[in-house]
Amino acid sequence: MSSINLAFKHCKKEKRPALITFTVAGDNTKKNSLKILNSIAKYADILELSFLHNCPIADGGQIQNSTYRSLRNGTTLKDTFKIAKKFKNNNPNKPLILMGYYNLIYQNGENNFLKNCKMSKVDGLIVVDLPWPENKNFAKKCKKMSINFVQLLSPTTSKERMKKIIKDSHDMIYYISMLSTTGGKLKVPPKKILENYNKIKKINKNKNCVIGFGITNKSIKSFKNSDGVVVGSEICKEITKSLNNRQNPVTNVTDIVKKLRKKIS
Amino acid sequence: MKIKKNIPLIDQHDKNGFWGGKFGGSFIPETLKKPVEDLTILFEKLRKDKNFIKERDYYFKNWVGAPTPFFKLRNLTNHLGGAEIWTKVVSEANGGAHKIYNATVHCLIAKKAGKKYVVGDTGAGYAGKMLSMAAKKFGLKCKIFMGAKDIERQKPNCDAMRKNGAEIVPVYTGSQTLVDAVSECMRYWVSNCDTTHMCVGSTVGPNIFVKICGWSTSQISRELFIQIKKEFGGIPKKIKLLNCVGGGSSSFGFWNEFMHYNKKQIEFVGIEAGGPIKSKRHAAPLTYGSKIGILHGAAQYVNQDIEGQIEETESISAGLDYPGVSPLHCFLKDAKRARYTAASDEEALKAYVLVTKFEKIRPSLEPSHAFAEAIKLAPKLSNDTVIIVNSCGDAHKDRDILKQRLGKL
Structure with missing residues (x-):
């Protein structure tokens, strides 16, 4: 069983959704990026780490800030794999998913x-701009190497299409809560999001489906009965805030993740 | 890589949207899959609909102003010697540039789709200005995304957009030019695709946007085909069609009708922006052999570093200041149907000075790149060769830059 599947299983036993965090590789520094991962791993069940691209067409302001900050510090793809590898060496059972363009x-x-993913023990991949069916070949390659390819679904995905995507999906599906870039304000009531979520679960109840985009400390509680929730922009924003206030981003981000976890426990 | 006959070039892609098996496609987030599919179905339906074509032609003729003039630049030809130099003054179209064709078609489509809002990107400000004009004409609310650097250097077009009631959204990320404006516009569409129609300002972006734009600007060569036959009593034996290439919408439109001619008879020459003479930065991915990468939803030759980060470009002309280029042009390059070269900022400026000294046209800095190549080529060619330059933009928008670089005008 994949470590991603195990993580969901563990959460289900505890009757709570999995907490999935998202941070940007090398934000605010390469060192801190690793420190943050190591520190929040205590509270998060799965960690997403983004590899940088300077034309991110689906990212909102907060994650863009983190991305550009990290690019300015010279973070490369090689660095991202290094951070991933070091993290996995410290936390061999904690699933790490790379996300990017x-x-x-x-x-x-x-x-x-x-091959690089495998060498750094990365557990899964999310590729924002490689939708289904264009991702079929690549997803197959991932499967062959026991790397989870995470398929995305959105409110615009038709039921027919959902069925096909879910059929081709691996251990985790990502439901985009609303029409938005990352970190937009939650402009749809959680009830509506859960309705769509339940539609997905109805197609295949055994697939682990996480909800992401616009989820914050305020709204996370509403998704207590889902398989998992992703929080990204809230964390990136905290790093920016910490830097502005000359505080330690590692402690501040850890505090936030701890709070998020508490809300769904 | 080969071009098929009897099929429009915009339709020569495979089922995944790739021209020549590797250029184009639709690298988009899941959220945009449905809106892009809806748009694709609607566009394919409309282009077969006689009433829609009639409507398009009506607005092209009566509102855009078709055909745009085509004439010989006698003084310039006499001065340079060699080949005859002609121009098609597409900048005579309503609004002052070829961007009006794509904008008009997009607004017509938006109306058919029942959308009330239209958003678009712009570099030189022409795509934005035209979209704001068409939006106003067709009763749509309009938002334009524009790099902060471009807002500063293309003020006249910004004034026009505001006058037409459009909102300009300044983009401060990255190089603050077209590349960032397109990204930001796409992000906006991701968040508002249920109510809003997106117009990509050139033959770039996901497959369907390349097609719509190419289909729209092809009006230029449809007119030119008739005009050439009328002026020369047939199609001359040696023609060179010179056009600047940024995203590539005007050049594609300028060439499309002549696609199936032998290139020995009708040669296509695309002129990219080489940037300042001493700068290493350029906006000429085809000329300088940039690698294939994915930018704004399509695979194309694009300026990027070894890792895949998109590189900043530098050009005096905001309209050409783009690190990528249309998948259609990548296809034309690899199929060897078109030839691409670059002109520097300085060469474009010199060409502007020479052309305006001898002729009554005032090409903007974008087509001035193409005139630079014409000036270089003409004296080397025999007088039975006809060079035709697409003067696709008017210099009015460049008055601040020209003043700064050339002194008093």
Whole structure:
């Protein structure tokens, strides 16, 4: 069983959703990025780490800030794999998912990129701009190497399409809560989001489905009965805030994640 | 890589949207899959609909102003010697540039789709200005995304957009130019695709936007085809069609009708922006052999570093200041149907000075790049060769830059 599946199983036993965090590799520094991962791993069940791209067409302001900050510090893809590897060495059972845009994979070479993932013990991949069915081949390659390819679903995905995507999905599906870039304000009532979520679960109740986009400390409680919730922009924002207030981002982000976890426990 | 005959170039992609098996496609977030699919179905339906074509032609003729003039630049030809130099003054179209075709078609589509809002990106400000004009004409609310640097250097077009009631959203990320404006516009669409129609300002972006834009600007070569036959009593034996290439919408439109001619008879020459003469930055991915990468939803030759980060470009002309280029042009390059070269900022400026000295046209800095190549080529060619330059933009928008670089005008 994959470590991602195990993580969900563990959470289900505790009758709570999995907490999935998202941070940007190298934000605010390479060192701190690793420190944050190591520190929040105590409270998070699955960790997403983004590899950087400077034309992110689906990211909102907070994550863009983190991305540009990290790029300015010179974080490269190689650094991202290094951070991932170090994290996994410290936390071998904690699932780590890399997330990013396809051009980085394309330039690295699909096979080479997956080899790098494997060497850094990355458990899964989310590729924002490689939708189904275009991702079929790549997803197959991932599966062959026991890397989870996470399919995305959105409010615009038709039921027919959902069925096909879910059929091709691996251990985790990501439901985009609303029409938005990352970190937008939750403009849809949680009830509506859960309605859609339940539609997905109805198609296949055994698939682990997480909800992301616009989830904050305020709204996370509403999704207590889901398989998992993703929080990203809230964390990136905290890093920015900490830097502005000359505080330690590692402690502040840890506090936030701890609070988030408490809300769903 | 080969171009098929009897099929429009915009339709020569595979089922995944790739031209030549590797350029284009639709690298988009899941949220946009449905809106893009809806738009694709609607566009394919409309382009077969006689009433829609009639409507388009009506507005092209009576509102855009078709055909735009085509004439010989006698003084310039006499001065340079060699080939005849002609121009099609597409900047005579309503609004002052070719961007009006794509904007008009997009607004017509938006109306058919029942959308009330339209958003678009802009570099030189022409795509934005035209979209704001068309939006006003067709009763749509309009938002334009524009890099902060471009807002500063293309003020006249910004004034026009505001006058037409459009909101300009300044983009401060990255290089603060077109590349960032397109990204921000796409982000906006991701968040508002249920109510809003998006117009991509050139033959770039996900497959369907390349197609719509190419289909729209092809009006230029449809007119030119008739005009050439009328002026020369047939199609001359040696023609060179010179056009600047940024995203590539005007050049594609300028060439499309002549696609199936032998290139020995009708050669396509695309002129990219080489940037300042001493700068290493350029906006000429085709000329300088940039690698294939994914930018704004499509695979294309694009300026990028080894890792895949998109590189900043530098050009005196905001309209060409883009690190990527249309998948259609990548296809034309690899199929060897078109040839691409670059002109520097300085060469474009010099060309502007020479053309305006001898002729009554005032090409903007974008087509001035194409005139630079014409000036270089003409004296080397025999007088039975006809060079035609698409003067696709008017210099009015460049008055601040021209003043700064050339002194008093």
